[in-house]
Amino acid sequence: MKAMVINKYGENAVFEAQEVNKPTPKQGHVLIKIAASSVNTVDTMIRKTGKDLPLSPDTPAILGMDFAGTIEEVGEGVEGFAVGDEVYGCAGGLADLPGTLAEYMAADHRLIAHKPKNLSMREAAALPLVGITAYEGLIRANIQKGQKVLVHGGSGGVGHVALQLAKYFGAEVYSTGGGEKQLQLIEKLGATPINYKTEAVEAYVEKYTDGAGFDIVYDSVGAGNLINSFNATALNGHVATTVTLCELDLSIAHFKGLSLHVVFMLIPMLHNIYREQHGEILKSMAQIIEAGHLTPVLDEQHFSLEEAGAAHARLESGKAMGKVVIEN
Template structure:
């Protein structure tokens, strides 16, 4: 076990009841259990899921109140628990580490985190940039790589290409050599194009129109839905016959599978929270983040950040900005 000096107490934003404002409190610094490391958090990435949990609408996340929310972090290891050999005191790390399933979240100065969930921070990214990546990159990897087995020369369509998952999914698919297309509103098309994808304005082109225009009517090899609802139904119409694969990170609700079945295509769902909820498969998340670090250090992956800088005590404002749709890029809170 390795330990660095810490204070006995930390500041944390606590949600006492769903739908209420956070309260800034002082709490004891947690001690790392077997297989855990204690991280001094430098930055906490905020995701739309975090805001749903705060409102009491993210029941699938199984986070009871009172709780400290926040899924993503980047920071420095200050001590290691029994059996941890993969990290040492002083290591800069990042990961999707808490905020669900009763785990302490990242809106705090410290967190005791399962070492399997972490990876060394990409050397060329700031703490803020690293904290923006874990949830969205893991989701993109599980969809495109684990489920759809993305390959060079495939045509990949990503719905919501300028969003949190979408903008890293574009970069990930391109790193495998795929030709990437992405839907968005007119205001997001420039961002999509800057990431190296062919932008598709979903308001001006029907599914039939853009399938004809970009695939000569054949359909896309992979369609990755990051939006859900009606967009998933459209994904079933846009996929290639026989060999096509639709993946969704928001495959909720009721959907007719007939358009998919008529194409002889396949479908997979992604539920990124499962390892933290079950305790099974957590090491794969750390492995995925090591791949993200490799891509970032090779210049193939860079998150888009919202320009505003907010401190821990301003987490309430951060959540409201995401709920209002007023952010451009991932919003990260400085701890």
């Protein structure tokens, strides 16, 4: 089969088209013909950082984690899936799991679910990693109907899904953005937009919560922005975040009694534990999508498998609005 392969990591790493062996599904796995895959920040980190990142696969490496496609073969011990089923998931591209930038991949059936019927392959491929991340963070923060939820970075990959899911769960949702297009998208998705460049944390906390703070803050920006999240959260509130690779003074969190939930959704793939939870989340998301409560936002530019490098560059440019997707 054809695959886009990284033979050497680094800032100038390139994808090379190569013929590689088509995988065979072992027990508990299915063979999937890939229709589309999406690019996530972690993919670009692996390409540039290589083995200095503990989760990077050995070279030659087939990257790519998210996909949508059709099952062509079912391994022993697989239940609930059959040849011809359209599925989506996040199931490779790290450690010893070959990725999605190829014509086929063998995936653990616990990491996948049937594709939402009302989404195209391209749309479905955009959702697994960011969707599972958003869903997990909100559930761990014990989201409840009627709560006030703030999403930092509501026009981004994780943020635009967290925003919609929080609304689906019955919360009153607010979200920060830094430009007119971002703020327009946030409002279109059903949240109250907040321009973090012109509105101070204290100002919008006072304006929207009478100074009490938000019940949950989902921070998809992370790092230094976590201090803003702590300041925006109500006493005994919850902060969920995807980016904590930093040193931080937790004094504010201590004196406010905050619960901090760090979401690292790659753990099931890396450590082969709780994988069935990802399949269940994807199944739940498909139901939410089919009921009309969640829509992925895709970047306007289209990329083919051979243009994997350009797709990575598009995401890294910061100019993409929505998920960057590669189509086979």
